Amino acid sequence: MCDTCGCNITHGNESLIRPGGKLAKTESGKEAVTVLHSLLHENDHAAQHNREHFDRHNVLAVNLMSSPGAGKTSLLEATIQQLDPDLRIAVIEGDLETENDAERIRKHGVKAIQITTGSACHLDAHMIHQAVHNLDLSELDIVFIENVGNLVCPASFDLGQHQNVVLLSVPEGDDKPVKYPVMFRAADLVMISKSDLLPILNDFKIEKAKHYLHDIASTAPVIELSSKDSSGMAVWLEWLDQQIASRKAYLQTYRKAAPLNGALSPHLHTMNHPAHSNKVVK
Amino acid sequence: MHELSICQALMHQVQNIAQEREAEYVTEIVIGMGPLSGVEAQLLKNAFPIASVGTVAETAKLIINDLPLRVKCGQCGAESEVTPNKLLCKNCGNWRTTLISGDELMLMSVELEKHKEPEAVH
Ligand SMILES: Nc1nc2c(ncn2[C@@H]2O[C@H](COP(=O)(O)OP(=O)(O)OP(=O)(O)O)[C@@H](O)[C@H]2O)c(=O)[nH]1
Ligand SMILES: [Mg+2]
Ligand SMILES: [Zn+2]
Ligand SMILES: [Zn+2]
Numbered sequence: 001m002c003d004t005c006g007c008n009i010t011h012g013n014e015s016l017i018r019p020g021g022k023l024a025k026t027e028s029g030k031e032a033v034t035v036l037h038s039l040l041h042e043n044d045h046a047a048q049h050n051r052e053h054f055d056r057h058n059v060l061a062v063n064l065m066s067s068p069g070a071g072k073t074s075l076l077e078a079t080i081q082q083l084d085p086d087l088r089i090a091v092i093e094g095d096l097e098t099e100n101d102a103e104r105i106r107k108h109g110v111k112a113i114q115i116t117t118g119s120a121c122h123l124d125a126h127m128i129h130q131a132v133h134n135l136d137l138s139e140l141d142i143v144f145i146e147n148v149g150n151l152v153c154p155a156s157f158d159l160g161q162h163q164n165v166v167l168l169s170v171p172e173g174d175d176k177p178v179k180y181p182v183m184f185r186a187a188d189l190v191m192i193s194k195s196d197l198l199p200i201l202n203d204f205k206i207e208k209a210k211h212y213l214h215d216i217a218s219t220a221p222v223i224e225l226s227s228k229d230s231s232g233m234a235v236w237l238e239w240l241d242q243q244i245a246s247r248k249a250y251l252q253t254y255r256k257a258a259p260l261n262g263a264l265s266p267h268l269h270t271m272n273h274p275a276h277s278n279k280v281v282k
Numbered sequence: 283m284h285e286l287s288i289c290q291a292l293m294h295q296v297q298n299i300a301q302e303r304e305a306e307y308v309t310e311i312v313i314g315m316g317p318l319s320g321v322e323a324q325l326l327k328n329a330f331p332i333a334s335v336g337t338v339a340e341t342a343k344l345i346i347n348d349l350p351l352r353v354k355c356g357q358c359g360a361e362s363e364v365t366p367n368k369l370l371c372k373n374c375g376n377w378r379t380t381l382i383s384g385d386e387l388m389l390m391s392v393e394l395e396k397h398k399e400p401e402a403v404h
Contacts, residue, residue: 029395030309030394031303031394031396032391032393032394033299033303033391034390034391035295035299035388035390035391035392036388036389036390036391037295038386039288039292039295039313039387040291040387041291042294043291120284120287121284122284122287124287153284156284156288156319156320157284178368179367181318182319214370214377215369215370215377216366216367216368217353217369217377217381219378
C-alpha cells in the first residue's frame with residue numbers, strides 16, 4: 001500500500017479530517033491505525049495506469065456518461081460518420097447485458113470492445129485496463145468509452161479518461177444537474193442531446209439547464225446536439241479536435257520537462273495486474 | 283448500486299492492514315465521507331454485512347463520519363458551508379466556487395485487536 005499518495009486529502013480539508021497521531025493505543029490489546037486512504041484508492045491507481053497507456057500513444061480517451069437512452073451510442077454512430085477520416089478511433093462499450101451497442105459501432109467499420117458488467121452498474125478502471133490491452137493503441141487517435149447508462153454510479157469511478165462528456169437529453173428535463181450533482185460536476189463537457197426535440201418538448205429551457213449547472217459550480221461548456229439532424233455536430237467535432245491538440249501540447253511540454261522520469265511508460269510493468277499476460281488481439 | 287463494490291474495496295484495504303499488523307480482529311472501521319462523495323451512507327451500511335462476512339472485520343463496528351461541504355469563492359474569497367445542489371458563495375452569490383471539502387470518501391482509521399498472548403504451559 002502506498003503511504004504517501006494522500007488520496008483525497010487537500011490543503012483545504014486537511015484540518016477537518018486529519019486527527020492527531022498516526023498510531024494510538026486504545027484499551028489493552030487494541031491498536032488504532034490512522035489510514036486516510038480513499039476507498040477508491042485501488043481503482044484510482046488503475047485509472048492512472050490506464051491514462052499512462054493512452055498518453056504513451058498520444059491517444060485521447062473520452063468517457064461518455066448519461067442516463068439510459070440519452071443517445072450515447074447514436075452520438076458515436078453520428079461521430080464516426082462525420083469525423084475527419086484521418087482520425088483513427090475505437091470504442092469501449094459498457095452495458096449490463098448484450099453486445100448490441102458494440103455491434104452498432106462495428107457496422108460502421110470501427111473496432112468496438114464490449115464489456116458486459118452483469119450486475120455492476122458502472123465501468124471501473126480494471127475493466128478498462130483489460131479492454132485497453134485488447135486494443136492496439138499505436139494505431140489510434142481517440143478511444144471513446146461509453147459508460148453504463150446511469151447518472152449515479154459511474155461518476156465515482158475514474159477510468160483513466162482525459163475528458164468526461166455527460167449527455168443530458170431533452171426528454172429528461174432541464175433540472176437533472178441539480179438532481180445528480182456528482183455526475184454533472186464530473187463533466188468536462190455537458191451535451192444537451194436530442195436537441196431536435198426542443199421545439200416539441202418546449203418546457204426544456206437551455207438557459208435553465210445552464211443555470212442549474214451554475215448552481216453546482218460547474219464550469220463545463222454546454223453544447224446542444226442532435227444525432228438525428230446533425231445540428232451541433234460541427235461544434236462537437238471541433239471540441240474533439242481541440243482536446244486532441246491540447247493533450248498533445250501538454251504531453252510535449254511534459255516530456256520535455258521530465259524525459260527520464262518514466263511516468264509515461266506504464267510498461268515497465270511493476271504494477272501487479274494480470275491483464276498483462278494477455279496477448280494483444282487485433 | 284455501486285456501494286457494494288465500494289464496500290468490497292474497503293474490505294480489501296482493511297484486510298491488508300489487519301494482515302500487515304498481524305491482527306486477529308478488526309473491531310472498528312471509521313469512514314469519512316462528504317455529501318458529494320457519490321455514495322449513500324445508508325447503502326454503504328447495508329452493504330457492509332454482505333462484504334465483511336467471513337473476513338477479519340466480520341464483527342467490526344462501522345462508523346461513518348459526515349464531512350462538511352465547503353466551498354471557497356473565486357471572486358470574494360469567502361468560505362461557505364453549502365448543500366450539494368447549491369454551491370454558490372453565501373457572501374456574494376457568485377457561482378464560481380471551488381470545493382474545499384465534501385467529496386471525500388475515505389478510510390480514516392481502523393481499530394485492531396492483536397493476537398492474544400498464548401497462555402504459558404506449565
Ligand atoms: N429524436 C432524437 N432521438 C434520438 C437522438 N439520439 C438518440 N435518439 C434515440 O434515443 C434512443 C436511445 O438512443 P441510444 O443512442 O441507444 O442511447 P444510449 O444512451 O446509447 O442508450 P444506453 O446505451 O442503453 O444507455 C434511440 O431510440 C435513438 O434513436 C437524437 O438526437 N434525437
Ligand atoms: Mg448505448
Ligand atoms: Zn497496463
Ligand atoms: Zn463570494
